[in-house]
Every structure is written in structure tokens, then in C-alpha cells.
Amino acid sequence: MLYVVLFFTFFSLFLYVLLGGADFGAGIVELFSSPENRKLNRETIYKVMGPIWEANHIWLIILIVILWIAFPMYFNIIITYLHIPITLILLGITMRGVAFIFRHYDAVVDESQIWYNRMFRISSLITPVFLGMSFGALVSGRIIVSPGPQHGFAEIFMLPWLNIFTLLTGFFYAALCAFLAATLLIGETEGEARKIYSRKSAIATIVLVILGGLVLLYGFLTDMAFVKDFVENPFSVAAILLSAVLLIPLWRAIRKERRVLARILAGSQILLVIFAAVNTHFPSLIISAEGDVNMLQGIAPEASINILGITLIVGGAIILPGLFHLMKSFNMIKFSIKEESKN
Amino acid sequence: MENIDYARLQMAFTLGFHIIFACIGMVMPFFMIVSHYKWLKTRKPVHLQLTKAWQKGVAIFFVTGAVSGTALSFELGLLWPEFMKHAGPVIGMPFSLEGAAFFVEAIALGFYLYGWNKLPEKFHWFTGVIIGISGVLSGILVVSANAWMNAPSGFDVVNGEFTNIDPVAAFFNAAWFTQALHMTLAAFVATGFAVAGIHAFQIRRNKKPELHKEAFRISIFFGAVAAILQPLSGDLSAKDVAERQPVKLAAMEAHYETEKGAPLYIGGIVDEEEKSVSHKIEIPGALSFLAFGDFDAEVKGLNAFPEDELPPVSIVHYAFQTMVGIGTLLMLSGILFLISLKKKSWRDDRWFWWLFAILSPLGFLALEAGWTVTEVGRQPWIIYEVMRTSEAVTPMPGLQYSFYLYVLVYLSLAITVTWLMKRQIKVLNNSIG
Ligand code: HDD
Ligand code: HEM
Numbered sequence: 077m078l079y080v081v082l083f084f085t086f087f088s089l090f091l092y093v094l095l096g097g098a099d100f101g102a103g104i105v106e107l108f109s110s111p112e113n114r115k116l117n118r119e120t121i122y123k124v125m126g127p128i129w130e131a132n133h134i135w136l137i138i139l140i141v142i143l144w145i146a147f148p149m150y151f152n153i154i155i156t157y158l159h160i161p162i163t164l165i166l167l168g169i170t171m172r173g174v175a176f177i178f179r180h181y182d183a184v185v186d187e188s189q190i191w192y193n194r195m196f197r198i199s200s201l202i203t204p205v206f207l208g209m210s211f212g213a214l215v216s217g218r219i220i221v222s223p224g225p226q227h228g229f230a231e232i233f234m235l236p237w238l239n240i241f242t243l244l245t246g247f248f249y250a251a252l253c254a255f256l257a258a259t260l261l262i263g264e265t266e267g268e269a270r271k272i273y274s275r276k277s278a279i280a281t282i283v284l285v286i287l288g289g290l291v292l293l294y295g296f297l298t299d300m301a302f303v304k305d306f307v308e309n310p311f312s313v314a315a316i317l318l319s320a321v322l323l324i325p326l327w328r329a330i331r332k333e334r335r336v337l338a339r340i341l342a343g344s345q346i347l348l349v350i351f352a353a354v355n356t357h358f359p360s361l362i363i364s365a366e367g368d369v370n371m372l373q374g375i376a377p378e379a380s381i382n383i384l385g386i387t388l389i390v391g392g393a394i395i396l397p398g399l400f401h402l403m404k405s406f407n408m409i410k411f412s413i414k415e416e417s418k419n
Numbered sequence: 420m421e422n423i424d425y426a427r428l429q430m431a432f433t434l435g436f437h438i439i440f441a442c443i444g445m446v447m448p449f450f451m452i453v454s455h456y457k458w459l460k461t462r463k464p465v466h467l468q469l470t471k472a473w474q475k476g477v478a479i480f481f482v483t484g485a486v487s488g489t490a491l492s493f494e495l496g497l498l499w500p501e502f503m504k505h506a507g508p509v510i511g512m513p514f515s516l517e518g519a520a521f522f523v524e525a526i527a528l529g530f531y532l533y534g535w536n537k538l539p540e541k542f543h544w545f546t547g548v549i550i551g552i553s554g555v556l557s558g559i560l561v562v563s564a565n566a567w568m569n570a571p572s573g574f575d576v577v578n579g580e581f582t583n584i585d586p587v588a589a590f591f592n593a594a595w596f597t598q599a600l601h602m603t604l605a606a607f608v609a610t611g612f613a614v615a616g617i618h619a620f621q622i623r624r625n626k627k628p629e630l631h632k633e634a635f636r637i638s639i640f641f642g643a644v645a646a647i648l649q650p651l652s653g654d655l656s657a658k659d660v661a662e663r664q665p666v667k668l669a670a671m672e673a674h675y676e677t678e679k680g681a682p683l684y685i686g687g688i689v690d691e692e693e694k695s696v697s698h699k700i701e702i703p704g705a706l707s708f709l710a711f712g713d714f715d716a717e718v719k720g721l722n723a724f725p726e727d728e729l730p731p732v733s734i735v736h737y738a739f740q741t742m743v744g745i746g747t748l749l750m751l752s753g754i755l756f757l758i759s760l761k762k763k764s765w766r767d768d769r770w771f772w773w774l775f776a777i778l779s780p781l782g783f784l785a786l787e788a789g790w791t792v793t794e795v796g797r798q799p800w801i802i803y804e805v806m807r808t809s810e811a812v813t814p815m816p817g818l819q820y821s822f823y824l825y826v827l828v829y830l831s832l833a834i835t836v837t838w839l840m841k842r843q844i845k846v847l848n849n850s851i852g
């Protein structure tokens with residue numbers, strides 16, 4: 077059952093990074109658009125994401141619930157020492173969710189829309205940056221797991237997540253979100269709009285590759301254990317290289333308007349990036365100032381893991397087909413042109 | 420104030436906030452599907468109009484409920500990491516099931532909101548039913564996790580570690596049924612009266628009376644039935660508390676001395692220093708009867724417990740009085756409404772609509788008061804007689820800032836949502852048809 081739980085842990089992580097990421101990214105793309113494109117963007121993402129955007133974010137909740145039930149020690153470290161960035165993430169998620177619903181459900185359309193839009197775009201950028209910073213903090217070897225009196229507030233609660241490396245990972249994740257969103261939206265638009273998204277997607281890709289390179293370079297130059305291990309791990313390197321190589325068929329798929337293929341490729345790239353990061357150090361997914369923290373140490377007793385595993389399997393069996401059907405019904409997943417013309 | 424006090428305040432504030440959105444998000448779908456059903460049956464445009472208006476309400480409250488809930492699921496860990504470390508594996512089951520229920524709800528909502536004219540009519544309506552059912556299920560599941568904090572079971576404590584964990588036994592703890600029943604009813608009472616009150620106010624102003632009367636009828640019906648059942652369920656809860664947490668019962672009643680044939684106090688001002696209650700009305704033997712079903716039973720007083728295991732008595736007592744007072748009032752109003760089904764002439768009277776407009780916020784007031792009884796009455800324990808709240812709190816200093824931040828954000832949210840609802844109603848009133 078532990079494997080089932082682990083599978084769902086990474087499965088929800090993957091889906092949150094992918095779907096939640098595309099969702100954040102849509103706001104980022106909008107933020108960096110000219111005024112007239114913003115309007116177009118707003119309508120497109122409502123059409124595309126509207127029915128499932130709420131579901132996208134539940135993956136985060138599932139992930140958290142799994143962590144706290146099955147890996148209590150591990151969760152304890154994250155939640156105690158990353159208190160501040162997590163609070164900021166929550167703030168971002170709150171503002172964003174609220175702004176999204178306000179701008180589409182307010183009965184009167186007037187100048188308050190300007191505020192909703194602003195709030196939506198800005199929180200769409202800030203939230204993934206803090207998410208990325210938190211991920212970065214976990215592996216950067218600065219979290220002090222058993223602080224003593226010699227450590228000050230900043231050392232325990234600020235510096236682990238607020239440094240150059242985490243800033244880089246933060247912006248890397250934001251760029252990843254923008255890339256995902258732009259790629260997704262290309263498939264949803266025609267003509268002029270499509271050109272715009274193609275351009276955005278290209279810019280996002282370039283930024284993404286540069287930031288990714290910077291993360292590795294900076295980590296390498298500062299002797300970061302995680303990055304060193306990453307570079308020395310053949311599977312991780314292979315995965316990253318493969319994801320870079322996949323950019324080529326991805327671009328071809330986009331040009332040829334093969335949306336499903338493009339999405340599968342974008343999805344696999346995320347999968348590869350996550351695999352590369354996780355594989356480097358699994359099961360020690362936190363690298364603290366005192367050394368590696370093994371995720372599988374101090375896990376919940378078997379009875380809890382078993383129940384959780386069963387819940388996840390049963391829940392998954394109910395939810396995944398429902399979610400799939402929802403996406404399909406509203407054209408999130410287009411299997412073929414034929415199906416489309418049927419609708 | 421110390422760090423822990425801010426942590427408690429923040430928890431109380433965010434939970435008190437979430438519960439309002441959660442209840443509305445849980446109960447509104449029922450109003451919506453009833454109205455939707457009537458539309459499918461009668462094809463009267465009012466019903467369609469009402470369904471669509473309520474649907475917007477459901478969407479707005481669902482999202483605010485969801486974001487405040489997301490914040491909460493982190494907050495339990497952020498504020499009480501030691502609690503989560505030990506309790507997570509024990510009460511994780513209801514939370515993971517709750518996650519599944521939320522998910523089903525969100526999917527159904529996606530179908531419902533975007534399914535007009537796209538899905539077959541009956542199926543579309545049915546997705547609305549699923550929203551309602553899964554919302555109630557998730558409410559019941561979280562409450563059973565809370566009940567576990569009052570009646571811990573399903574584990575042993577050996578040297579400070581929780582062992583022999585049995586998540587199923589933890590879920591079906593001694594308090595889960597009474598609490599879940601009482602809470603679900605409370606959600607219907609509070610939302611029913613709140614929504615009915617808003618429409619009663621509009622009727623009184625003679626805006627779109629046909630539409631608002633329909634809305635009033637649907638919502639008050641749920642509210643009235645639940646309000647009549649609520650005191651019965653409250654009595655079950657009280658008997659349960661008497662059994663399980665005698666010190667909480669004593670605090671609820673501000674009852675200091677242990678005695679047989681204990682009287683029930685109505686009102687009263689508590690003096691915690693002097694350990695006495697003044698200005699009260701006493702009903703002899705009634706407390707013994709309510710708590711144990713026997714006028715002569717012995718009820719333990721606060722003095723029978725160690726000083727450092729007492730909750731803040733006055734808060735719990737006042738909150739309890741508030742809840743029971745409002746509960747009685749709402750029950751009577753519920754009966755009044757049922758009578759008005761026969762005596763239709765009452766409804767032409769302005770006072771009838773006035774009454775329900777004034778009652779509008781009271782259900783939620785009772786709901787918050789009831790939670791205060793449960794949560795403050797459990798102090799100083801976070802897990803009753805197992806872990807103290809002070810042992811659970813985070814080591815992170817400066818919690819006042821995160822408290823202020825939450826107050827600021829949630830208050831502005833509350834103001835905005837109220838303002839949005841007002842705009843919805845205005846648009847509804849000005850629409851043609
Ligand atoms: C609309 C709201 C509402 C109304 C009208 C009432 N209650 Fe209540 N009550 C709640 C809303 C509530 C609540 C907020 O939902 C609580 C908090 C925890 C829970 O399960 O329900 C609660 C808790 C609660 C408890 C404590 C349970 C515990 O700590 O485990 C008792 C003893 C009662 N109630 C008793 C009553 C009685 C005798 C009422 C008679 C009129 C009554 N309640 C009306
Ligand atoms: C008595 C207390 C509570 C009740 C009755 C309750 C009920 C609900 C309901 C019905 C919803 C669905 C939202 C909607 O339909 O509008 C919801 C959302 C949520 N609640 Fe609560 N809740 C309570 C307390 C908590 C607590 C303590 C937590 C934290 C662990 C929590 C976590 C959540 C989460 C994560 C969501 C969002 C799920 C989503 O995205 O749909 N709730 N709650």
C-alpha cells in the first residue's frame with residue numbers, strides 16, 4: 077500500500093504542477109499581454125479552463141492531505157520551517173480564486189472589473205513564484221531541522237527560502253506555468269490569436285530554458301549538494317536532456333495543429349522534469365542544513381497507510397473518470413477533428 | 420498576548436469565516452435543485468430565473484468556501500504542527516474521504532454550471548443533486564474529525580507516541596454522530612433563515628414579489644423543518660457532552676458546585692473570580708434531567724476539576740445561552756411558518772415579512788456560538804485529555820502578523836461578497852419578466 081500512496085503522492089504533484097500550473101500560467105500570459113490581447117485571453121481561458129479550474133487546485137489539497145496522513149514527520153518540517161512562504165502562497169491562491177470568480181460572476185459589469193483583473197493577473201504570477209521558492213528551499217540544504225539557541229529568526233524562518241537559488245527556482249516555475257498555458261491556449265484559438273499564443277509560447281520556452289540553466293549553473297557554482305547530485309545522476313540528466321529534445325517535436329506538433337500530441341508532449345516534459353528532480357535524491361526529498369531527510373522515515377503506521385491507500389484507489393476510480401468526462405465534454409481534450417465537428 | 424493566543428485567534432477567525440461559506444455552499448445547492456425541479460415540471464419562467472440566480476450564488480460561495488478551506492487545510496499544520504504530526508495518521512481518514520467528496524462536488528459543479536443546454540435536462544439536474552449530496556458528506560466528514568478531538572479514540576499513547584492506530588475506530592468516535600447530525604441541521608437552519616430573510620426583505624419592499632415569494636417558500640421550508648428538529652438534536656448533544664466531557668457541560672451551565680437535582684440556569688452573569696453566577700433564573704432539577712434524563716442525577720460542578728483543566732467559563736456559558744436562546748426562537752418561528760401554510764392571510768401582513776427579515780442573521784449567530792461552546796469548552800485541550808493546545812502550537816514567532824493579515828484579507832473578502840450579493844439581487848429585481 078505504501079507504493080499506492082507514493083504513486084498518488086507523485087501523481088497529484090504531477091497533476092498539480094501541470095494543471096494548476098497551466099492555470100496560473102494563463103494569468104501570467106495575460107499579465108504580459110497588450111490590453112487588447114488581454115481581453116481575448118480572458119475570454120479564451122474562461123472558455124477553456126472555466127469548467128475545470130476549481131478541480132485543478134484540488135490536487136494541491138489532495139497532496140497536502142496525503143503528506144500529513146502518511147508522512148507526518150516530513151510534513152512537519154515543511155509546514156514549520158516554510159511557514160512564511162506557505163502563508164504567502166495561500167494568500168495568492170485566495171486572491172486569485174476570488175478574483176477569477178468575481179470577474180466572471182459579478183452581475184454588473186463595470187469598472188470594478190479592472191480591479192478583479194489586476195488582482196487575478198498579479199496573484200497568478202506571485203503564487204507560482206512562491207511555490208517554486210518553497211520547492212527550491214526544500215532541496216537547497218539550508219533548512220535547519222533542529223534549531224538551537226544560536227540560530228536567529230531569520231536563519232530559521234527566512235533564509236532557507238529567501239535566497240538567490242530559491243528565487244531562481246521560483247521564477248523557473250512561473251516560467252514553466254506560462255509555457256504550459258501558452259502551449260495549451262494555442263490549441264484553443266484560431267487565426268490571429270493563435271499567432272499571438274505561438275509567440276508567447278516561444279518566449280516562455282526561451283525564458284524557461286535560460287532560467288533552468290541558471291538554476292543548475294548557480295547551484296553548481298555554489299556547491300549545492302542537490303545540484304551536484306543532479307548533474308552526476310545519469311538518469312536525471314538523461315531526463316532533462318530528453319525533455320529539452322522533446323521541445324522539437326512539440327514545436328512541430330504545434331505548427332501542424334496537432335493539439336492532442338502537443339499536450340501530451342508538454343505533459344511528458346513536466347513529467348520528465350519532476351522525475352529528474354525527484355529521482356536525484358529519492359527518498360530524501362528534503363536536504364536540510366543537517367543533511368538528508370528521508371521521506372520514508374517516520375511514516376504513519378501501516379493501518380493508516382492502508383486506509384489511505386484504499387481511499388485513494390476508490391476515490392481515484394470515481395473521480396478520474398468523472399474528471400476525464402468533464403474535460404472531454406467541454407472540449408478540454410480533443411481526440412480528433414471528427415469528434416469536434418460532431419459537437 | 421502571547422504567540423499561542425494569536426494562533427488561537429487566527430484559528431477561530433478563519434474557521435468562523437469558513438463555516439459561513441461552507442454552510443451556504445453546502446445548503447444552497449438544495450434550494451437550487453428544488454427550484455430547478457419546479458422549472459422542469461412547470462416551465463414557469465420564475466423558476467428558471469430563480470435557479471439561475473441561485474446558481475451564481477452557489478458558484479460564488481463554492482469558491483470562497485474552497486479557497487478558505489484550502490487555507491485551513493494548511494493552517495492546521497501551520498499553526499498546530501505538533502498536533503498534526505500525531506493526529507494526522509489517526510484522523511486522516513475523514514480528511515482524505517473529504518478530499519474525495521470535494522472533488523466529486525467540484526466536478527459536478529463544473530457539469531452543472533456549464534451544462535445548460537448542453538447536457539440532457541434530467542442529467543443536468545442530477546449533477547445538481549450530486550453537488551448537494553457531496554457537500555453534505557464533506558461537512559459530515561470534517562465534523563467527525565472535530566468530534567475526535569472531543570472524544571479521542573482509535574489509538575493508544577505510549578511514551579508520548581501514538582500507537583495501535585485504528586483510523587476506522589477514530590472516525591466512529593463517541594461524538595461523531597451527535598455532532599454531525601447537529602451540524603448538518605444547523606447548516607440548514609442558518610442558511611435557510613438567512614436566505615429566506617433576504618427574500619422576505621425584498622417582498623416587504625414589494626420588489627418582484629412573485630419571484631421572491633417563490634424563493635422564500637423554498638428556503639424557509641428547509642430552514643423551518645431543520646429548526647424544529649434542532650432542539651431535539653441539541654438535547655442529544657447535551658446528553659452526550661454530559662457523559663463525555665463533564666467539565667464542558669459544567670462550563671456551559673456555569674455550574675460550580677457538584678450537586679444532585681441540579682437546577683438549570685437561564686441567563687446569569689458569571690464571575691470567574693468569585694466562582695458564582697448572579698442574576699439568573701433557576702429551574703430546579705432541570706439540568707440533571709436534561710443531562711441525564713433523571714431529575715435527581717448528580718451533575719459535576721467546575722470545582723470538582725483541577726484548576727488548570729478548566730475552560731474559560733464565561734465565554735462558554737454566554738455562547739451556550741445565545742445558541743439555545745436563538746434555537747428556541749427559530750423553532751417557534753419555524754412552527755409559525757408551518758401554520759401560515761394554512762392561515763394564508765398572515766402572509767398579507769407586513770409584520771410577517773418583517774419578522775423573517777429580522778431573523779435572517781440569527782441562525783448564523785447561533786452556529787458561531789455553538790462552535791464557540793464546542794471549541795472553547797474543550798480548552799485547555801486540543802485533543803481532550805490527551806494533548807494540550809499549548810503543546811501543539813508552532814515554534815514560529817510573530818504570529819500576530821499572520822493573524823492581522825488574515826483579518827484584513829477575510830474582512831475585505833466578506834465585504835466584497837456581500838456587495839456582490841447585493842448587486843445580484845439588484846440585477847434580479849430590475850430584470851424583465
Ligand atoms: C443554527 C444553529 C444552532 C442552533 C439553533 C442550535 N445549535 Fe447547538 N450547536 C450548533 C448550532 C446550533 C453548532 C455550531 O453546529 C454546534 C457546534 C459543534 C456542533 O456539532 O454543533 C453546536 C453544538 C452544541 C452542543 C455541544 C456539542 C459538543 O460540544 O460536542 C450542544 C450541547 C448543543 N449544541 C445544544 C443545543 C441545544 C440544546 C439547542 C436548542 C435549541 C441548540 N444546540 C441549537
Ligand atoms: C465544521 C466545520 C466545517 C464544515 C462543515 C466544512 C464544510 C465544508 C464544505 C461543505 C465545503 C465545500 C465548499 C462549498 O461547497 O462551498 C468545504 C470546503 C473546504 N473545506 Fe471545510 N468545513 C469545515 C471545516 C474545515 C476544516 C477544519 C478544514 C481544514 C482541514 C476544511 C477544509 C476545507 C477545504 C480544503 C475545502 C475546499 C475543498 C474544495 O476545493 O472544494 N474545512 N468545507
Ligand code: HEM
Nearest residue numbers: 427430431434435438561564565790794795798800801808
Ligand atoms: C467551522 C466551524 C468551527 C469553528 C467556528 C471553530 C472555532 C474554533 C475556535 C473559537 C477555536 C479557538 C478555541 C480556543 O483556543 O479557545 C478553535 C480552535 C481549534 N479548532 Fe475549531 N472550530 C470549527 C471547526 C473545527 C474543525 C472541523 C476542526 C478540525 C477538524 C477544528 C480544529 C481546531 C483546532 C485544531 C483548534 C486549535 C486548538 C485549540 O484551540 O483547541 N475546528 N476552533
